[in-house]
Amino acid sequence: MIPLLRSEWTKFRTVRGWVAGSIAAVLLTVGVGLLGAAGTVRSCDGPQGDVCPVTPIGPGGQAVNDRFSYYHQALPGDGSITVRVAGLSGVITYPPPDHDEIVAGVVPWAKVGLMVKRDLRQGSAYTAVMVTGEHGTRVQDDFVGDLAAGGDRWLRLTRTGGTLKGESSPDGRSWDVIVEKPFPGPALIGLFAASPCDVTLSQGTLGGTIGACRLTNVTGKFEDVAVEGASGTWAHDDVGGETGAPPLSVGSARQWGSTVQLTGSGDVGPAGMEGGAVLERTLTGASIGLIAVIVVGVLYVTAEYRRGLIGATLAASPGRSGVLLAKAAVVGTVTFAGGLVAAAVAVPVGIRLMRDRNNDIAPVTALTEVRVIVGTAALLAVTAVLALALGAIFRRSAAAVITAIVLVLLPQILATASVIPSSAAEWLLRVTPAAGFAIQQSIPAYPQVEDYYIPALGYYPLPPLGGFAVMCAYAAVALAAAIVLLRRRDA
Amino acid sequence: MIRAEWTKFRTLPGLPWLVLLLVALTVGTGAAATALVPCCDVLPSRVSLAGVQAGQLAAVALAVGVMAGEYATGMIAVSFLAVPARGRLLAAKALLAGGVTLAGALVAITLSALVGPGVTPTAFFGSIGYLVLVSLFALGVAAAVRDPAVAMGVALGILYGFPLVIRMIRDPAWQERLAWVSPMEAGLAVQGGLPPIGPWAGLGVLALWAAGALAVGRSRMGGGESAISVRVRRRRGSRR
Numbered sequence: 001m002i003p004l005l006r007s008e009w010t011k012f013r014t015v016r017g018w019v020a021g022s023i024a025a026v027l028l029t030v031g032v033g034l035l036g037a038a039g040t041v042r043s044c045d046g047p048q049g050d051v052c053p054v055t056p057i058g059p060g061g062q063a064v065n066d067r068f069s070y071y072h073q074a075l076p077g078d079g080s081i082t083v084r085v086a087g088l089s090g091v092i093t094y095p096p097p098d099h100d101e102i103v104a105g106v107v108p109w110a111k112v113g114l115m116v117k118r119d120l121r122q123g124s125a126y127t128a129v130m131v132t133g134e135h136g137t138r139v140q141d142d143f144v145g146d147l148a149a150g151g152d153r154w155l156r157l158t159r160t161g162g163t164l165k166g167e168s169s170p171d172g173r174s175w176d177v178i179v180e181k182p183f184p185g186p187a188l189i190g191l192f193a194a195s196p197c198d199v200t201l202s203q204g205t206l207g208g209t210i211g212a213c214r215l216t217n218v219t220g221k222f223e224d225v226a227v228e229g230a231s232g233t234w235a236h237d238d239v240g241g242e243t244g245a246p247p248l249s250v251g252s253a254r255q256w257g258s259t260v261q262l263t264g265s266g267d268v269g270p271a272g273m274e275g276g277a278v279l280e281r282t283l284t285g286a287s288i289g290l291i292a293v294i295v296v297g298v299l300y301v302t303a304e305y306r307r308g309l310i311g312a313t314l315a316a317s318p319g320r321s322g323v324l325l326a327k328a329a330v331v332g333t334v335t336f337a338g339g340l341v342a343a344a345v346a347v348p349v350g351i352r353l354m355r356d357r358n359n360d361i362a363p364v365t366a367l368t369e370v371r372v373i374v375g376t377a378a379l380l381a382v383t384a385v386l387a388l389a390l391g392a393i394f395r396r397s398a399a400a401v402i403t404a405i406v407l408v409l410l411p412q413i414l415a416t417a418s419v420i421p422s423s424a425a426e427w428l429l430r431v432t433p434a435a436g437f438a439i440q441q442s443i444p445a446y447p448q449v450e451d452y453y454i455p456a457l458g459y460y461p462l463p464p465l466g467g468f469a470v471m472c473a474y475a476a477v478a479l480a481a482a483i484v485l486l487r488r489r490d491a
Numbered sequence: 492m493i494r495a496e497w498t499k500f501r502t503l504p505g506l507p508w509l510v511l512l513l514v515a516l517t518v519g520t521g522a523a524a525t526a527l528v529p530c531c532d533v534l535p536s537r538v539s540l541a542g543v544q545a546g547q548l549a550a551v552a553l554a555v556g557v558m559a560g561e562y563a564t565g566m567i568a569v570s571f572l573a574v575p576a577r578g579r580l581l582a583a584k585a586l587l588a589g590g591v592t593l594a595g596a597l598v599a600i601t602l603s604a605l606v607g608p609g610v611t612p613t614a615f616f617g618s619i620g621y622l623v624l625v626s627l628f629a630l631g632v633a634a635a636v637r638d639p640a641v642a643m644g645v646a647l648g649i650l651y652g653f654p655l656v657i658r659m660i661r662d663p664a665w666q667e668r669l670a671w672v673s674p675m676e677a678g679l680a681v682q683g684g685l686p687p688i689g690p691w692a693g694l695g696v697l698a699l700w701a702a703g704a705l706a707v708g709r710s711r712m713g714g715g716e717s718a719i720s721v722r723v724r725r726r727r728g729s730r731r
Binding site: 017021028032035036039040041281284287288291292294295298299302397398400401402405406409410412413414416417418419420421423424456 | 520523524527528537538541544545548552555556559638639640641643644647648651652654655656657658659660662664665666669
């Protein structure tokens with residue numbers, strides 16, 4: 001195998017066109033990616049000039065939404081709050097189909113309930129038990145944690161010795177513990193209400209999808225409110241509230257004895273792609289570099305057929321299967337190395353460019369960043385292997401290039417830049433090798449947040465490694481078929 | 492001369508099939524879009540003719556096959572010997588590729604229009620013109636780079652690359668600038684719905700790309716020296 005690898009590497013290295021093609025792939029990936037980054041300009045012209053609001057960052061390091069109505073007391077040490085959610089009502093502005101009136105209604109992810117939060121700063125740690133519009137009783141904490149907990153309307157949060165316990169109950173007598181976690185230190189305890197905007201997707205006249213997010217609010221009626229261990233008096237705050245916000249989004253609280261009526265708007269949860277420019281936008285060039293990679297991968301084998309060199313190659317290695325494996329290893333490794341260089345340059349430089357243009361960058365963990373960079377290189381490498389295999393199957397470069405582009409690139413185009421609706425686009429990105437692009441998605445889709453989870457906005461239907469596995473499966477099957485055909489056929 | 496080109500086209504395996512592929516891809520994708528897209532929100536022309544985005548693949552392959560296929564087999568030397576005037580040879584090939592694509596596009600677009608929810612006359616004739624111009628553009632690229640795989644990569648990269656990049660950029664000003672130089676995005680303005688770019692101006696953008704590619708291709712074909720020496724120099728110069 002080693003001599004075979006060396007001879008294939010020598011072939012690759014000494015053909016100017018293939019080396020040039022690989023360099024072109026790197027340059028295209030970096031160049032187009034940086035062009036995309038440079039074109040991502042954010043401007044926030046307002047009364048104070050071009051000042052963009054800062055996206056709050058949660059305890060887990062994600063960009064978050066943290067805007068809600070909070071009726072609270074201080075909680076210096078141990079204490080508890082118990083409540084019965086007697087009712088939810090709300091307002092939805094301009095819902096479908098006609099978008100022409102303001103109606104009464106509660107959106108599925110409207111939340112009212114109990115919350116212990118570190119302080120009033122946006123993004124500070126919290127734990128909450130809540131009743132939602134259509135998703136039952138839930139526990140959420142620190143913006144990304146989310147747990148379904150039946151449908152009971154009695155809620156309780158208790159802190160003893162630095163441990164916070166969330167419970168629910170059907171009747172206020174027998175309690176089920178649904179969450180238990182450490183939460184020491186001074187905090188606030190109270191009632192909250194939040195109602196995210198009503199997300200509607202519609203088809204644009206050019207195709208593609210147009211999302212709209214219309215203001216809503218929710219009013220929770222709490223009865224039998226009982227607080228122990230809290231200090232100070234009740235106070236109401238709109239966490240993250242802005243001056244000059246529309247009246248419907250301004251929260252309010254009223255209290256009679258042990259009954260509280262709390263109105264609020266906004267959301268407490270991960271911000272998704274709204275949380276800033278995403279990392280992978282600096283890597284859009286990969287889909288263009290991919291074309292150069294496909295051409296090199298195909299030519300690496302078809303050129304041998306055209307020049308008749310394949311006869312010598314096969315005579316030198318009568319086993320035959322080794323030849324294609326060696327070629328796949330060489331072209332895969334070269335492309336991976338090139339892709340790694342390209343991505344490792346494009347990401348930091350692109351991020352700098354986007355920052356200079358007023359963009360917040362949606363923060364991700366170092367692990368995610370590495371996954372996106374290495375994944376992009378792997379994506380290119382696997383595509384090269386797929387192209388090589390197609391070249392060996394067809395033995396004609398034109399047919400192989402077309403097939404590779406139809407498999408890898410056309411689904412992307414149809415899914416993001418055509419009239420195909422998003423449900424069909426998602427299927428395209430599940431069953432074709434284009435699913436592999438999922439490995440570039442840095443911000444996951446959170447089920448507890450209503451958002452535009454559609455391919456056109458960068459959300460792939462499969463998880464990163466799942467999508468990449470689909471692409472690898474295509475490459476593996478194609479390579480296996482190519483090897484079988486090579487053994488059967490006359491050269 | 493045209494007859495010679497036609498005979499080559501007719502007898503080569505693969506090329507006539509590409510015309511069928513053009514029709515199948517265009518009509519198939521258009522029909523799928525028609526079935527999938529909910530009524531009335533999207534421009535009917537865009538839905539009926541969505542297949543053009545896929546069908547142009549076949550138009551590109553066809554033009555590249557007509558031109559670069561000869562370089563691949565060495566047939567080009569014979570063609571050059573028979574027709575020393577390079578401009579006339581390119582013109583004949585352009586006429587052939589354009590003509591065959593026109594025939595395919597006529598069938599494909601008519602069928603798509605019948606299957607889909609309807610098209611405007613501008614979109615109908617514009618899309619036929621679009622496919623013909625795409626094949627001329629690809630022919631020019633093929634004459635310029637001479638290798639079928641590279642030609643296909645370059646032509647499809649330019650066609651599909653711009654829309655992908657445009658979708659990734661969120662800045663509307665940049666999106667419009669790029670749409671103006673993108674042969675596919677601007678060219679498909681004939682199907683309506685792209686207000687800043689008029690339908691015929693958009694097709695003009697594509698025509699400029701085609702003319703530019705053909706001009707580069709013409710100059711790369713040379714002409715002063717004999718075909719054989721071109722062939723020999725190529726052998727020595729680029730070991731592909």
